[in-house]
Ligand SMILES: *[C@@H]1O[C@H](CO)[C@@H](O)[C@H](O)[C@H]1NC(C)=O
Ligand SMILES: *[C@@H]1O[C@H](CO)[C@@H](O)[C@H](O)[C@H]1NC(C)=O
Ligand SMILES: *[C@@H]1O[C@H](CO)[C@@H](O)[C@H](O)[C@H]1NC(C)=O
Ligand SMILES: *[C@@H]1O[C@H](CO)[C@@H](O)[C@H](O)[C@H]1NC(C)=O
Ligand SMILES: *[C@@H]1O[C@H](CO)[C@@H](O)[C@H](O)[C@H]1NC(C)=O
Ligand SMILES: *[C@@H]1O[C@H](CO)[C@@H](O)[C@H](O)[C@H]1NC(C)=O
Ligand SMILES: *[C@@H]1O[C@H](CO)[C@@H](O)[C@H](O)[C@H]1NC(C)=O
């Protein structure tokens with residue numbers, strides 16, 4: 001191969017990866033796509049081809065605590081108001097009007113998209129999901145083992161929602177799980193359930209069940225957050241209502257493994273190991289190149305150590321608050337259009353992160 005040919009190939013390759021679209025602060029500023037017929041391959045999907053969205057996950061996806069009490073005014077504390085799931089604002093599956101969420105970004109391009117959750121209600125029990133939850137199957141407190149139950153909910157609900165062409169509509173199922181698995185890793189009666197191998201098996205089983213039962217689905221696996229980094233950040237923060245008394249720190253009460261430095265180390269290792277398992281599931285389907293089903297993987301290494309503390313909800317400084325959900329929605333959305341090799345490997349917080357506007361030639365990257 002001549003030097004010139006090599007140069008040519010290199011430059012063509014890099015040109016092909018330059019993103020053509022603009023970046024905006026609100027999805028309303030994104031130009032429309034030119035309408036086209038629905039594609040026949042999952043590897044040819046544009047966002048406007050997505051007609052149905054669904055999600056599996058834990059309290060993050062359920063929207064727990066997104067808009068919480070204002071600790072600076074204790075008179076606002078209303079315990080009944082505290083244990084709420086703001087499912088309409090959840091970054092991966094919320095569809096409240098104007099909210100910064102993936103379904104709302106899809107909706108900008110595909111007004112008929114359905115499946116997103118709306119509204120707010122008290123944290124619920126897993127066999128009693130109101131209609132407004134739609135295809136948000138997430139459960140507060142869930143671990144990977146519970147995904148099977150969540151997939152069953154999804155399978156039942158997806159058939160009962162009007163306007164879905166179950167056979168032919170392209171569906172995007174967002175999955176993020178793992179925080180509670182990490183937090184339980186120091187509990188001797190529970191630790192054997194949260195090994196990387198078991199975690200991977202549970203997620204893979206859920207993905208397979210979706211493949212077998214839901215035609216034309218794109219499963220969007222979102223990596224775990226590096227939860228161990230939250231605790232040094234929130235220590236002694238008045239925003240969280242925390243003092244220097246660690247045993248009164250509510251996020252450690254919710255995540256008992258974070259109480260010791262060995263526990264934090266274990267959680268850090270698990271986050272990395274879980275992400276390897278998720279990546280392996282993506283790689284397996286990537287190789288298969290099926291026409292009607294695939295799995296994509298989004299990087300999620302949020303470098304929390306430099307984040308503003310109000311990224312988290314002041315309810316417990318553990319769950320992301322509204323700022324966190326809005327920001328994560330952009331980070332995950334923007335990655336959808338990048339091939340795996342070009343996705344950022346670490347995310348540092350930027351106050352004014354923008355939203356990428358895909359153009360006609362952009363596809364949801366499956367490679
Ligand atoms: C938009 O952001 C992407 C990175 O996500 C970048 O590659 C692209 O150049 C930006 N587009 C413009 C027009 O600035
Ligand atoms: C949305 O659904 C309506 C009614 O089925 C249909 O007429 C319209 O073309 C659809 N819009 C898009 C963008 O698919
Ligand atoms: C893909 O799905 C469509 C719609 O359900 C179906 O008609 C087609 O046969 C499927 N293709 C393959 C290769 O399974
Ligand atoms: C340990 O896990 C078991 C089983 O999930 C649970 O019942 C128990 O409350 C946990 N113990 C602690 C200290 O969190
Ligand atoms: C996760 O956080 C820990 C500190 O708690 C840090 O040492 C580690 O490098 C982080 N992991 C990644 C993948 O950045
Ligand atoms: C905790 O915060 C208070 C008030 O901001 C400060 O006076 C104190 O030194 C801090 N304590 C520790 C151990 O960082
Ligand atoms: C620290 O917090 C724990 C739990 O709220 C409480 O029992 C304990 O008395 C506190 N210690 C101090 C020194 O205030």
Ligand SMILES: *[C@@H]1O[C@H](CO)[C@@H](O)[C@H](O)[C@H]1NC(C)=O
Pocket residue numbers: 303305306307346348
């Ligand atoms: C993570 O954030 C810290 C604090 O802002 C910064 O010093 C460090 O360089 C960041 N790490 C990476 C890999 O970006």
Ligand SMILES: *[C@@H]1O[C@H](CO)[C@@H](O)[C@H](O)[C@H]1NC(C)=O
Pocket residue numbers: 351352
């Ligand atoms: C972010 O946007 C706000 C409002 O548009 C502006 O006031 C602020 O200066 C911007 N911050 C940065 C870091 O660009």
